[in-house]
Amino acid sequence: MLLKTPFHPRTAPLCHSRRWRNWSGYASALTYEPGHEYEYYAVRSAAALFDVSPLRKYEVAGADAAALLDRVVTRSALDCPVGRVLYTPWCDEAGKMIDDGTVQRLSADAFRITSADPCLRWFQDCALGMDATVRDVTTDLAALALQGPTSREILAEVITGADIVALPYFALTEVKIGPAPVTITRTGYTGDLGYEIWMRPEDGVGVWDALTEAGCGYGLAPAGLDALDMVRIEAGLLLKDVDYVSTWTALIESRKSSPYEAGLGWAVQPRPGRDFVGGRALAREADAPSEWGFAGLEVDWPHIEARFAAVRLPPLVAGRASREPVPIYAGKTQVGYVTSSTFSPILKKYIALATIRREFARPGRRVKFELTVEFVRHTVPARVVRTPFFDPARKRE
């Protein structure tokens, strides 16, 4: 039986759709209402509350905590000031991605890491000989993501102990919501203004109630994974085992991806003298780039409509994100594949994340997207564009 997160007493009665997905063994709502449309718009137009407790969480402590992080992740963790958060992938010795997540620097010698899947053994093994302990705190911490343009106003009504307006993008603060001590990070998986709230499980329901009560006047809606999948594609954010395969689960070499191949080259931050896992392989790759790259694609909507109209159908592209791999062509040659795609209601565009041969990954390149209409395959034009597709100024302001 699927486990219940600390918020289950609140989310279960709200889940009118009775649609749950197994997320790391926990029941996680796909939608609360019968459809996800309203929840999607809540993220972009008001605020949405996601239960993200199933994320894996680790705490690293000790004199060498910073050194350990700096050794494990591709970003330069030593440069991360206290009170800041990093998004980063981490790799094996071959420079292929294991997982990705955020690293919060709680103090000079304490960090918190989130990941999609279990990594404790890896972190502990990497800590061999260092003065750093790594603990799995997955079940010790409940987590909510409060995302959307009104999220700041909602938080401002419920928190005490800090000025939420002053919290910069990718920073953290320790505050209270009612009696509950919580960590708030200005992070999220939506590409919008938003925060994630980390708390003790026993405080979960109280925090949920405080947020939903304050959120009532700000259009706050509980939202599920269907909506999240659309907004994270708009934000150009990768999903492990969908947009890239972990080196630990890839059965064959060709399925593995380096950060460069996954569009995360910016997160590889070598420093003179810095030795991090996968660093040497990544340095070699930087000199002799892989033939694979990452691209955001905008698929030409009038062509999609025309293909459907030719068989007298409205454009039946599912109203939710698709994780079906779709071939990408240049001429008649396959040059890559889409890993995630969605119609973006806010942009009025069909967008996709793709793994594609590097020479085609440059913005402006024109390729072809395979579209199946009435069981017949066609191709429609698509164009490589920069990600994020949707990048409101409020995200950083």
Add this chain to the structure above:
Amino acid sequence: MARKYDAIVIGGGHNGLVHAAYLARAGLDVCVLEARPLVGGATVTEEIFPGFRYSVFSYVVSLMRPDIIRELDLPRHGLAILPLESTLTPLPDGDRLYRDADHHRTWREIARFSIRDAEAYDEYGRSLFYMARAVKYLLGIAPPDPARLGPRDIRGLLGLARHFLDLQPDQLHLLVKLMTMSAADFVDEWFETDVLKATLSASGIIGTFLGPRSPGTAYVLLHHYMGEIDGHFRAWGFAKGGTGAVANAIASAARQAGAEIRTDAPVARALVKNGRVNGVALANGDELHAKVVSSSLDPHRTFLDLVDADDLPADLVNSVRGYRFRGSSGKVNLALDAAPDFTCMPGHGPHLRGAVSISPSIDYLERAYDDARYGDFSREPYLDIVIPSAIDPGMAPPGKHVMSCFVQYAPYELREGTWDQKREAFGDTVVDTLARYVPNIRNIILHRQVVTPLDIERTTGLTQGNIFQGELTPSQLFFLRPAAGYAGYRTPVRGYYQCGSGTHPGGGIMGAPGKLAAGRVLADLGRRGR
């Protein structure tokens, strides 16, 4: 020295702005002249009461052409259309009919009244899908004139024939019925439940001085069904920030393309010399010159106010004089201290994010029309209500709400007295009607704005306050809009064009007249649009 432009657009409503954007994108030096301090015309959001933002006139969006949204990249200019997912029809006895995006729940809800109707509902939806698809073609073409038969007309008519012969016979028959029947008779062919029939046929009377049993209203019903959002017909939405945000997005796109937009710049008349337009004179006496002048105002203003009748053929002048405006609706905008509490669905809930239709029975609507026929506003009016703040929290302070009530009937011509005398009585009638379904309404009203047809005319310039720049009945559509022989966006005055809702394909926040007219202008100039 008078400034000279390539083209001047009179009126900064959504069609004028769309028109200007397309002309500017084609490289023309364009100036839009708007009389009011803000753009939008009847597509405006105004903070009439501090902290509360009203979509003063038009209030929902559906017809806005997807090609215009895409070509002008309106999302990048701030346009976001949020879905209106449900329709609630409260009944006087405390019951209700509630339809939303959940197919099965809607089925069960209709089945409470009639299982046959619940089953027919899907078929009705499918039939209207076919109809909307058939008519969609017309929304993208300039109307050919079957009496004129120039090369363009013949091409257009052949295209039309091909398009309509492509329909299944039963679809073609249904389309003819839609063009000729009354909305009530049309829905009668499917349903037996009065409240369902009334709510569906209510779309057939909006903006029209006809009752649900009057022939011609079935087309108006279809006009409200052919809106298309993301490839789906029948989808209605609410523009984030109110309908003014639509106008602002288009204005932003037009400016980016190089158009100049002047507000507080009412135009007194178009300057015509030897049958050719060469500019406009502003109310302040300034003159601006251009070889192209496009009026997005209604046909009455375009042909009878802005130019001299002497410059126009008599048949056009006569047609425009006979063109039916007959404003039939008003608007009541409310600022509320709390959420409205419906007897039939108490408390908060998703129903507040949808439309609420006060249309309990066909007789109710017909009686409302009866009052209007003899020059009174309806004692118990049809109301089409949305609560924008429940969808977009930015429309009102936290926990408070704005409520938009479209009210019909409110005849422009009153039997007794004037609208200035009757404005508040009209507002009271609306609140009394609401109070039958929302008992707490009187206690939570912080501010009330009553918009009569006269107010619509005074503020926006729409003749007789008709929201569509003239009724959308079949005798005023397609090659007959606004007048037989003058439906191709040109006018008898060379260089003078019409680009408002008074031209094909008509009213609503659609933008199609503005775009199609821009196509005409650019073709006449030998330019290509982009």
